[in-house]
Amino acid sequence: MHVAIIMDGNGRWATNRGLPRVMGHRRGVKAVEDIVKFAPSIGIDVITLYAFSTENWKRPAKEVETLFRLFKFFFVQKAQEFKRLGFKVCFIGSRVGLPAAITQTMDHVSDLTQDCQRMTVNIAINYGGQAEILDATKIIAQQVADGTLSVDDIDETAFSNATHLAHCAAPDLIVRTGGDVRLSNFLLWHVAYSELSFSDTLWPDYTPAELSAVVNDFASKDRRFGGLTKKAV
Ligand code: IPE
Ligand code: IPE
Ligand code: MG
Numbered sequence: 001m002h003v004a005i006i007m008d009g010n011g012r013w014a015t016n017r018g019l020p021r022v023m024g025h026r027r028g029v030k031a032v033e034d035i036v037k038f039a040p041s042i043g044i045d046v047i048t049l050y051a052f053s054t055e056n057w058k059r060p061a062k063e064v065e066t067l068f069r070l071f072k073f074f075f076v077q078k079a080q081e082f083k084r085l086g087f088k089v090c091f092i093g094s095r096v097g098l099p100a101a102i103t104q105t106m107d108h109v110s111d112l113t114q115d116c117q118r119m120t121v122n123i124a125i126n127y128g129g130q131a132e133i134l135d136a137t138k139i140i141a142q143q144v145a146d147g148t149l150s151v152d153d154i155d156e157t158a159f160s161n162a163t164h165l166a167h168c169a170a171p172d173l174i175v176r177t178g179g180d181v182r183l184s185n186f187l188l189w190h191v192a193y194s195e196l197s198f199s200d201t202l203w204p205d206y207t208p209a210e211l212s213a214v215v216n217d218f219a220s221k222d223r224r225f226g227g228l229t230k231k232a233v
Contacts, residue, residue: 001172001218002047003039003211004171004175005176006186007049007051008176009177009201009204010024010025010028021063024202025067028204037085038208039211046120047121048092049124051067051124053184068098076105080112082109086119087113087120088120089109090120093124094128094135122165129186133163136162137162143162160190163189165190170190172195172218173195173196173197175214176196177199178201179198179199
C-alpha cells in the first residue's frame with residue numbers, strides 16, 4: 001500500500017501556542033519520525049511525504065532557511081537508523097535552487113539506503129505536480145526526438161515511467177492534515193484513482209493512531225476504477 005501525506009499545519013500549531021512558526025516545523029519533524037517508523041506495521045510499503053513545494057519559496061527567506069536546516073539535520077541524524085530499519089529513502093522534486101549542503105545530505109541518505117527493502121520513503125522537496133508533468137513531457141519529447149519512442153507509443157505507462165515516481169505504484173491513499181481540502185500541486189498525475197482523506201488535525205499533532213484509523217477505513221472502500229463493484233458483476 002502506498003500512502004502519500006500532505007503534512008500541513010505546522011505554522012498554525014506554533015501560532016496557536018504563541019510560538020514562532022519554526023517551532024511548528026520542529027515538532028513536525030518529530031511527527032514525521034513517529035509516522036514513518038509506525039507505517040510498516042499497518043501494511044504501508046511506500047510512504048510519500050510532501051515536505052517543501054515549488055510554491056513554498058514564496059515564504060520569508062528565514063523560514064525557508066530554517067526548513068532546509070531542519071531537513072539536513074534530520075537526514076544526517078536518521079540516515080543510519082533508517083538503513084537499519086530497512087527504509088529506502090528517495091527524493092522527488094527538483095534539485096534546482098536547493099543549497100548544496102542539502103543536496104549532499106540527500107545524496108548521502110539515498111545512497112546509504114538504496115538497497116533497503118522493507119519500505120520506500122519518498123520525500124518531496126522542491127516538488128510541484130505541474131513541474132513534474134512538464135519534466136515528464138520533456139523526457140517523452142526527447143525520446144521521440146531521439147527516435148527511441150514513437151508518438152503512438154506515448155501511453156499512461158510511458159508517461160508514468162518519465163515521472164518522479166516511476167519507481168513506485170500510484171498512491172492508494174492521499175492524506176492531508178491541517179484542515180484544508182485541496183491538493184496544493186501534489187502528485188497531480190498520480191492521484192487519478194487515489195482515495196482522499198482530509199483531517200483537521202495539525203501535522204505536529206498527527207498520531208500513528210489517526211493514520212491507523214484512516215488506513216483501516218481505506219480497507220473498506222470499494223475501489224471500482226471506473227468499473228463495477230465486485231458484488232454487481
Ligand atoms: C506545512 O506546514 C509544512 C510546510 C509547508 C513546509 P505549514 O508551514 O504550511 O503550516 P500552516 O499551514 O502555515 O499552518
Ligand atoms: C502544502 O502546504 C505543501 C506542503 C505540505 C509541503 P502549503 O501550506 O504550502 O499549502 P497551501 O499554501 O495552504 O495551499
Ligand atoms: Mg500550510
